[in-house]
Amino acid sequence: MADKGIGVNRCATHGEYYMDAADSECPACQDEDPAGAGEGSEENISHGSVHPDYPPLDWRNEVMQDNTRRSYQDWVASEIEQRLDDEPDYKDPGFQD
Numbered sequence: 001m002a003d004k005g006i007g008v009n010r011c012a013t014h015g016e017y018y019m020d021a022a023d024s025e026c027p028a029c030q031d032e033d034p035a036g037a038g039e040g041s042e043e044n045i046s047h048g049s050v051h052p053d054y055p056p057l058d059w060r061n062e063v064m065q066d067n068t069r070r071s072y073q074d075w076v077a078s079e080i081e082q083r084l085d086d087e088p089d090y091k092d093p094g095f096q097d
């Protein structure tokens with residue numbers, strides 16, 4: 001049945017594929033898995049920029065509790081604005097990639 005490669009293996013996601021080597025991974029999985037897999041769980045945050053003092057998780061909690069409808073970056077900006085009222089010396093480190 002294997003007329004290409006050295007054999008056929010089965011991917012749970014993509015079905016059967018031909019192996020070039022005994023430990024070949026599914027080529028479709030490799031295509032879908034560019035560098036940096038595992039990142040990207042924070043959806044809707046543009047360009048992956050994160051503010052170190054205001055983690056996206058905090059923002060998501062606020063959104064889930066319906067305390068804000070702002071985007072992450074707008075929310076951070078307003079949090080910092082309020083913080084500066086109390087802490088005028090606070091140095092905003094800015095968004096970081």
Ligand SMILES: [Zn+2]
Nearest residue numbers: 011014026029
């Ligand atoms: Zn696959």
